[in-house]
């Protein structure tokens with residue numbers, strides 16, 4: 001008897017939970033939802049807790065160089081300098097992060113970063129089905145996925161500067177032999193290196 005009742009109790013409980021969840025969602029929809037505007041534009045600030053795991057796929061068109069693309073040109077040293085400032089600028093994101101938050105001391109860079117571009121990057125492949133990316137395309141990818149922001153204008157000084165600075169980091173980058181030895185870490189770089197996940 002006792003045992004027979006259990007499933008019923010269980011289903012009642014879970015029905016209650018579902019009703020509660022539905023009620024909560026409905027309530028949220030009516031109340032101003034801080035996540036809604038960005039969610040509509042494709043970026044999800046709620047994903048900030050684990051930005052890499054953010055479910056949404058990325059439309060490859062948003063991260064692919066446009067036709068006839070002419071990157072902004074300027075003196076390389078100036079671009080690198082401006083890029084370094086942008087690299088640490090949390091205003092570029094909608095979730096309080098900067099590129100530096102994740103990539104300080106080359107953190108979160110998989111061994112692929114050592115290879116000349118274009119090359120395969122796991123995140124781009126998983127989220128956008130893109131087999132190979134150029135460096136500026138990868139900057140755009142991180143703008144959209146972990147930074148939960150809009151991509152930069154393709155021919156903007158900002159994109160050229162961030163690309164130049166990231167290229168400088170790449171020149172000095174030495175893949176971490178431990179990361180390479182641990183295939184799991186490489187397959188799921190977000191889990192391993194996500195500074196936000198650590199706070200949980």
Ligand code: HEC
Nearest residue numbers: 051097098099102108110112113121122123138139142146
């Ligand atoms: C929340 C953490 C996070 C933030 C913030 C972030 N990234 Fe990343 N980024 C990653 C992770 C994780 C990867 C590794 C993806 C992979 O290898 O699959 C990555 C990969 C990259 C790569 C490609 C490396 C390669 O293997 O070629 C570049 C370039 C890059 N990020 C640049 C940036 C720039 C520029 C910004 C700021 C606009 C930025 N990232 C912000 C997490 C982040």
